[in-house]
Amino acid sequence: GNSVTQMEGPVTLSEEAFLTINCTYTATGYPSLFWYVQYPGEGLQLLLKATKADDKGSNKGFEATYRKETTSFHLEKGSVQVSDSAVYFCALKSRSNDYKLSFGAGTTVTVRA
Amino acid sequence: NAGVTQTPKFRVLKTGQSMTLLCAQDMNHEYMYWYRQDPGMGLRLIHYSVGEGTTAKGEVPDGYNVSRLKKQNFLLGLESAAPSQTSVYFCASSYGTTGIPGNTIYFGEGSWLTVV
Numbered sequence: 001g002n003s004v005t006q007m008e009g010p011v012t013l014s015e016e017a018f019l020t021i022n023c024t025y026t027a028t029g030y031p032s033l034f035w036y037v038q039y040p041g042e043g044l045q046l047l048l049k050a051t052k053a054d055d056k057g058s059n060k061g062f063e064a065t066y067r068k069e070t071t072s073f074h075l076e077k078g079s080v081q082v083s084d085s086a087v088y089f090c091a092l093k094s095r096s097n098d099y100k101l102s103f104g105a106g107t108t109v110t111v112r113a
Numbered sequence: 114n115a116g117v118t119q120t121p122k123f124r125v126l127k128t129g130q131s132m133t134l135l136c137a138q139d140m141n142h143e144y145m146y147w148y149r150q151d152p153g154m155g156l157r158l159i160h161y162s163v164g165e166g167t168t169a170k171g172e173v174p175d176g177y178n179v180s181r182l183k184k185q186n187f188l189l190g191l192e193s194a195a196p197s198q199t200s201v202y203f204c205a206s207s208y209g210t211t212g213i214p215g216n217t218i219y220f221g222e223g224s225w226l227t228v229v
């Protein structure tokens with residue numbers, strides 16, 4: 001079946017530091033890949049997505065590249081802000097079961113001023 | 114733009130009590146979902162619906178029932194609450210066209226349920 005593995009947190013950074021959250025997946029075929037973000041006390045919001053190999057999703061300074069050869073979709077941001085403190089979830093959706101998102105466990109990121 | 118709205122946001126139940134969580138979406142989405150979020154486990158799919166009048170089991174359906182009598186609403190019921198059902202519940206919805214890659218799923222803000 002499909003599965004997503006994220007690096008464990010929590011991650012604590014200083015403002016303007018570089019952030020990487022690793023995400024690898026197992027899936028049949030060519031899934032679509034997503035990063036969702038959950039700010040404290042809120043629901044999940046789509047941060048970015050990629051639907052085929054070598055696609056790069058980007059939003060709010062975050063980027064992730066769909067790497068089929070390494071089955072990875074690592075999230076990166078070059079200079080984080082306090083407002084980026086949140087829980088980040090990697091997720092995938094296969095084309096055969098497009099109703100279902102498979103989530104990673106989530107990575108809690110705290111950015112200190 | 115309301116999007117996906119869940120009620121109630123917070124609830125405390127005693128073991129054995131019943132309750133219903135209501136989800137409403139105003140985006141004319143075909144698909145609707147209920148997930149639960151537990152620490153260290155990400156989100157797990159409880160039940161989902163691919164259209165009005167349909168429901169199906171997800172990964173962790175035991176102890177829950179659902180109904181989709183109207184396209185815009187998806188109800189999650191707990192008939193006899195147990196402490197193991199203490200969790201944060203998220204409703205979500207999406208367009209239902211099969212095969213569109215990257216079809217985005219939109220989430221509500223969550224309902225915090227504690228069973229004592």
